[in-house]
Amino acid sequence: MDxxxxxxxxxxxxxxxxxxxxxxxxxxxxxxxxxxxxxxxVIDWQKRLYEQGWIAPSWPKEYGGxxxxxxxxxxxxxxxxxxxxxxxxxxxxxxVGPVIYAFGNDEQKERFLPGILKSDDWWCQGYSExxxxxxxxxxxxxxxxxxxxxxxxGAKIWTSYAQYADWIFCLVRTSNEGKRQQGISFLLxxxxxxxxxxxxxxxxxxxxxxNEVEFNNVRVPKANLIGExxxxxxxxxxxxxxxRTGIAGVPDTKRNLENVKKYxxxxxxxxxxxxxxxxxxxxxxxxxxELMALEFTELRVLASVASGGAPGPxxxxxxxxxxxxxxxxxxLTMEVAAYYQGVLPTDLSTDQIGHDFGSSARQSYMYGRAxxxxxxxxEVQRNVIAKAxxxxx
Amino acid sequence: MNFDFSEEQGMLRDSVARFVQDDYDFDTRRAIxxxxxxxxxxxxxxxxxxxxxxxxxxxxxxxFGGGPxxxxxxxxxxxxxxxxxxxxxxxxxxxGLLQDGGSDAQKESLIPQIxxxxxxxxxxxxxxxxxxxxxxxxxxxxxxxxxxxINGEKVVVFNGxxxxxxxxxxxxxxxxxxxxxxxxxxxxxxxxxxxxxRMMDGQLVANVTFNNISVPATxxxxxxxxxxxxxxxxxxxxxxxxxxxxxGIMSQLNTKTLEYTKTREQFxxxxxxxxxxxxxxxxxxxxxxxxxxxxxxxxCSLKDEDDGxxxxxxxxxVMIDKAGKHIYGEAIQMHGGMGITDxxxxxxxxxxxxxxxxxxxxxxxxxxxxxxxxxxx
Ligand SMILES: Cc1cc2nc3c(=O)[nH]c(=O)nc-3n(C[C@H](O)[C@H](O)[C@H](O)COP(=O)(O)OP(=O)(O)OC[C@H]3O[C@@H](n4cnc5c(N)ncnc54)[C@H](O)[C@@H]3O)c2cc1C
Numbered sequence: 001m002d003x004x005x006x007x008x009x010x011x012x013x014x015x016x017x018x019x020x021x022x023x024x025x026x027x028x029x030x031x032x033x034x035x036x037x038x039x040x041x042v043i044d045w046q047k048r049l050y051e052q053g054w055i056a057p058s059w060p061k062e063y064g065g066x067x068x069x070x071x072x073x074x075x076x077x078x079x080x081x082x083x084x085x086x087x088x089x090x091x092x093x094x095x096v097g098p099v100i101y102a103f104g105n106d107e108q109k110e111r112f113l114p115g116i117l118k119s120d121d122w123w124c125q126g127y128s129e130x131x132x133x134x135x136x137x138x139x140x141x142x143x144x145x146x147x148x149x150x151x152x153x154g155a156k157i158w159t160s161y162a163q164y165a166d167w168i169f170c171l172v173r174t175s176n177e178g179k180r181q182q183g184i185s186f187l188l189x190x191x192x193x194x195x196x197x198x199x200x201x202x203x204x205x206x207x208x209x210x211n212e213v214e215f216n217n218v219r220v221p222k223a224n225l226i227g228e229x230x231x232x233x234x235x236x237x238x239x240x241x242x243x244r245t246g247i248a249g250v251p252d253t254k255r256n257l258e259n260v261k262k263y264x265x266x267x268x269x270x271x272x273x274x275x276x277x278x279x280x281x282x283x284x285x286x287x288x289x290e291l292m293a294l295e296f297t298e299l300r301v302l303a304s305v306a307s308g309g310a311p312g313p314x315x316x317x318x319x320x321x322x323x324x325x326x327x328x329x330x331x332l333t334m335e336v337a338a339y340y341q342g343v344l345p346t347d348l349s350t351d352q353i354g355h356d357f358g359s360s361a362r363q364s365y366m367y368g369r370a371x372x373x374x375x376x377x378x379e380v381q382r383n384v385i386a387k388a389x390x391x392x393x
Numbered sequence: 394m395n396f397d398f399s400e401e402q403g404m405l406r407d408s409v410a411r412f413v414q415d416d417y418d419f420d421t422r423r424a425i426x427x428x429x430x431x432x433x434x435x436x437x438x439x440x441x442x443x444x445x446x447x448x449x450x451x452x453x454x455x456x457f458g459g460g461p462x463x464x465x466x467x468x469x470x471x472x473x474x475x476x477x478x479x480x481x482x483x484x485x486x487x488x489g490l491l492q493d494g495g496s497d498a499q500k501e502s503l504i505p506q507i508x509x510x511x512x513x514x515x516x517x518x519x520x521x522x523x524x525x526x527x528x529x530x531x532x533x534x535x536x537x538x539x540x541x542x543i544n545g546e547k548v549v550v551f552n553g554x555x556x557x558x559x560x561x562x563x564x565x566x567x568x569x570x571x572x573x574x575x576x577x578x579x580x581x582x583x584x585x586x587x588x589x590x591r592m593m594d595g596q597l598v599a600n601v602t603f604n605n606i607s608v609p610a611t612x613x614x615x616x617x618x619x620x621x622x623x624x625x626x627x628x629x630x631x632x633x634x635x636x637x638x639x640x641g642i643m644s645q646l647n648t649k650t651l652e653y654t655k656t657r658e659q660f661x662x663x664x665x666x667x668x669x670x671x672x673x674x675x676x677x678x679x680x681x682x683x684x685x686x687x688x689x690x691x692x693c694s695l696k697d698e699d700d701g702x703x704x705x706x707x708x709x710x711v712m713i714d715k716a717g718k719h720i721y722g723e724a725i726q727m728h729g730g731m732g733i734t735d736x737x738x739x740x741x742x743x744x745x746x747x748x749x750x751x752x753x754x755x756x757x758x759x760x761x762x763x764x765x766x767x768x769x770x
Contacts (some may be wrong), residue, residue, distance in 0.1 A: 270526040
């Protein structure tokens with residue numbers, strides 16, 4: 001057992017650190033923080049990463065990955081979060097991309113992978129439906145054959161960033177025979193196709209990222225079907241297994257906890273810094289200790305993947321613990337902000353209001369409630385562990 | 394011993410509950426909160442007509458002469474409707490300070506105006522640096538002949554956008570956090586400069602700046618330099634009232650979530666049939682019941698003449714903080730994606746609970762005070 005870095009690793013770390021310091025500049029960050037320029041800024045940044053060759057560290061090298069070792073990927077994540085660099089939008093790069101290179105045909109790989117790597121195409125994920133959330137297999141949006149095309153009818157919901165998207169990858173029902181899972185297909189749909197309507201949903205954080213996407217007789221060429229008809233569930237599952245590592249978000253949470261400490265050193269109550277309050281200290285250390293362990297839990301899973309194992313159902317624990325810790329840190333930030341945690345977006349400056357992080361703490365905390373709901377709710381993850389790990393049926 | 398409410402209290406509860414039921418559905422509430430004024434003058438007049446604005450005031454000023462239990466009943470029902478009208482700010486805080494510390498002249502002129510609905514007030518106490526420390530007051534009031542000249546800034550002033558009159562805490566002597574030397578002054582709102590902004594719980598609040606604002610000595614509320622005990626007394630009661638509002642909100646969250654889990658189906662059955670969720674709903678039910686007991690304990694302690702009240706109040710704030718987070722957290726979680734929408738009321742109940750939790754000290758702060766009181770050697 002050894003967790004120290006080699007000299008090569010350290011050199012790599014310095015390279016990554018220097019790149020972020022130079023490339024992720026303040027102007028870019030300001031554009032990302034502004035909703036009007038958010039999309040363009042994200043695309044610019046992802047294009048910069050593409051030029052650097054670092055856009056898809058988890059992809060196989062032949063499709064545009066970096067060929068990094070597990071340790072290098074770990075270092076990259078550490079440096080990314082330490083520098084406060086936003087993670088890439090996942091829908092193309094971590095979700096549909098791997099499905100396409102693993103299960104798509106050559107023509108599809110050629111057609112879609114470059115647009116994903118270069119961030120020319122913005123993707124969104126069309127799985128959930130009003131009646132199909134945790135029980136995804138009950139989805140009803142149907143695709144009926146009409147010559148070389150499918151005709152799609154139905155509705156998807158909670159579709160993040162559909163309002164920006166050029167493409168949507170969907171699970172659709174192509175058969176009602178047999179087990180529900182066996183009648184589902186994985187389909188790529190151009191968002192500009194006639195019959196698609198995107199309705200905004202404002203979320204609890206007062207932002208617009210969620211949408212309902214309606215499909216009314218939408219014609220999609222069968223060439224956009226991934227793999228075989230009625231096998232979509234298998235592909236979607238494989239994607240989930242692929243995407244489990246990193247889901248705990250430990251580096252981001254660590255960084256946010258450091259921010260909490262910084263704020264709590266500046267926040268004074270009755271002459272004493274909040275960070276010197278033993279009750280507050282205990283709340284911080286409760287989280288810090290969990291995070292120290294979780295970081296190693298994640299490394300253990302990574303190490304087992306690196307030595308040929310698949311990230312099994314154990315990785316559900318990364319999701320559960322990781323999201324719970326994210327929320328705990330967001331809650332602490334709110335506690336530091338005290339009254340100012342309630343401030344909504346306003347045209348007034350933080351100087352006029354008298355506080356600089358209350359409003360963003362509120363936004364993160366409120367949106368952060370979703371982390372235990374999406375990507376397979378924490379209840380569903382617990383069911384997975386109970387069944388698949390503990391053998392409780 | 395009994396936990397019954399009087400007939401009058403029952404009628405008061407019914408009156409508020411009926412209003413919320415018939416005239417204050419969630420869409421109405423949303424429209425009011427989003428409006429320019431952030432409150433409805435018309436609804437406020439209804440409050441006056443129904444007599445709610447008179448509840449805590451002495452009969453000699455036209456009040457109902459109610460006690461903490463009467464106010465508690467009103468606040469619990471207002472909480473159920475997420476009512477944004479400034480009952481707390483105008484009647485309980487501004488009015489409460491007047492009732493406790495005001496001169497006869499102040500009371501005679503202002504309390505009837507509160508009761509008839511024509512006067513809006515605020516208690517401006519919070520400063521950028523003060524957090525939960527009531528004695529941390531940098532705003533100054535300097536004697537100048539028969540007048541006092543006020544300088545400083547108050548932030549997140551509840552009802553600051555609509556208040557006609559403010560009661561402002563200012564330092565007339567001593568250092569920044571000294572217990573002695575804090576005084577209260579009545580200041581016409583138009584004399585000060587203000588900027589307003591919105592909070593997540595639907596409140597329109599203000600930062601108010603006092604630049605050499607001169608007020609006569611008759612504007613003093615309570616004794617010169619001795620306002621802190623007056624403020625602390627008020628805050629104890631307000632914590633109970635906020636606890637009542639929180640209890641109303643918690644009951645709504647639990648009821649609505651229970652209802653949802655009985656109707657929302659996944660995997661071919663109502664999600665409420667999953668034992669994993671059932672036990673958690675039992676836990677939120679218990680959090681609610683414990684909060685109710687602590688609220689009753691705290692409100693009873695207010696009546697005690699001896700000085701044993703503080704730890705009950707701290708305990709209530711700790712309990713409401715914990716139970717509130719527990720209940721709104723589960724409510725959002727069990728609603729799944731629906732719980733994350735702005736459209737559904739669940740998130741709005743949560744946000745009001747969050748603001749209640751931080752007002753006059755969060756759970757951690759009061760747990761510290763509780764520990765000091767009970768365990769310090
Ligand atoms: C912010 C956000 C972004 C999202 N982005 C996308 C997106 O881009 N694309 C997309 O397709 N979807 C997206 N989703 C949808 C997300 O995947 C679903 O919300 C999630 O699957 C839960 O489904 P539901 O909302 O219908 O809740 P439900 O399934 O109705 O669940 C309600 C509650 O019941 C619990 N529950 C359900 N079944 C069980 C059980 N068997 N045992 C115990 N408890 C159970 C759940 O855990 C939850 O607490 C997003 C959701 C959110 C909140």
